[in-house]
Amino acid sequence: MGNAHYQFWPNRVSMTITVPETTLYENLEMTAKKYPNKKAIYYYGASFTYKELLAEVNALAGYLEHKLGAQAGDRILLYMQNAPQFIISYYAILRIRGIVVPVNPMCTTEELAFYIQDGQIQNALIGQELYKKIEPLKERTTLEHIIIAAYHDYIDENYIIGELPPEVQTAAQEYKTDHEWKWIMEEGLTPSVYKGESDDIIVLPYTSGTTSLPKGCIHTNKSVQANTIGAFHWATYTPNAVSLAALPLFHVMGMIHCMNTPIYGGSAMVVMTRWDRDNAGLMMQEHGISHWINISTMLIDFLANPKYEQYDISSLRLIGGGGAAVPEAVGQKLLQLTGLRYVEGYGLSETISQTHFNPPDRPKMQCLGIPSFGVDARVVEPVTLKELSPLEEGEIILRGPQLFKGYYNRDEDNRDCFVEIDGETFFRTGDIGKVDEEGYFFIVDRVKRMINASGYKVWPTEIETILYKHPAIQQACVIGVPDPVRGENVKAFIILQDSAKGTVTEQEIIEWAKEQMAAYKYPRIVEFRTSFPMTSSGKILWRQLQEEERTVSEV
The missing domain is CATH 3.30.300.30 (ANL, C-terminal domain)
Structure with missing residues (x-):
């Protein structure tokens, strides 16, 4: 990989970072020690401090350990929409050195059955609106215990600023055969002494499975920390930053940029259970949102809102995201309306979000950006693996500290996705791209999405x-x-x-x-x-x- 991109590296940011050997749970613990009374979460009129967040994380961890028998290394399903309980659940699983298996709330019963069987999962934490999908699986899978959360429990019932999503309006129901969230907080159990290590496996996000069965991506504290801390420095978070958590937290981009990075920095998270462009505008105005990491369809929808100009969003300092390129016309409209350029990035489940970022001071449109801290990215001819010259199209391969350990229980896939070049192991992304003379990467498309029209x-x-x-x-x-x-x-x-x-x-x-x-x-x-x-x-x-x-x- 050439170093042409270093001349465009963000101002005041070092070109390398050392990934700490601490754990993700310790990030929360340290932030709660530094800023115990600072607001961690805002949620439809309610707010929670870092001290309160840590206390609930430990209470849930104690219940998982002492009541459900969860142990270090257990894979635990997290099947929930964005809510304070998602964040509490995620960090409680880490607290007992378990492995978070975050799944899409849109999953059907049969899709859930696959995840549960693939991971031999015994315990699940879910949103109550999803209970009917998962409850039948206790009879025919390894699933034994379900903890049920009602998002309504964590709102201010007098909230009148925006319209509540239906799932948030619904009060907690009673469940005779499973575990209700409120019981757990009343128990107040204390987990065993924490002994987490940097190399612990902590999260198993699954690929989408559009071309085959979904595959779990094995990530450790170390790989997740690499991107958490990389995002913190690149996007210049501070303890007084306020992040809009509208991206799904089960997805690696939302997980890193809307949850893990704000927690590392002691920033506030304004959590949205469902995307709603009017609610988003109201929340930006009410809470002074400074950082909004999103996906292009959200931005397109937001800027198409005829009521857009009613909202004061002058607090915004950074807008960016990934997943799909932002159309040039949309980027220009954003610049004209806010004075901000959209900062795109690129990443995968296998890299727990970003491997490339656009420099915030010099972004390019429809561009993946330049390789992030410690990333070696190349464009190669897919068959020979010969590195190509600038502007030649080929497959993007990469290696870096955020790269996963491999796919869970998928030996054949692991043999296919890694290649050795110059004594180093690279991951084959399956994405066709190119790099320009300045070291910026661009995606052409997925290998499997190509259309063959008359040759x-x-x-x-x-x-x-x-x-x-x-x-x-x-x-x-x-x-x-x-x-x-x-x-x-x-x-x-x-x-x-x-x-x-x-x-x-x-x-x-x-x-x-x-x-x-x-x-x-x-x-x-x-x-x-x-x-x-x-x-x-x-x-x-x-x-x-x-x-x-x-x-x-x-x-």
């Missing part, structure tokens, strides 16, 4: 980026559809801006696109939609759209 390679992300330049387009998703002559055709699903609905036609979009890109690239088919299928972390489910299209074509 030409077409990358959907590139087409989407161009489509976003059309003023009538709010969101776009491009897929390949079968074609008897060309092999595959390019199809674009479009959500129009409200002002363009009924006035802009599909054919007008096609004709415009024809002028903007090569003949083999432009969409031959356009379909307007009012919404897209989305993950709870805000990513468009392009594969679901593609499968729907191919099912229709086969009928």
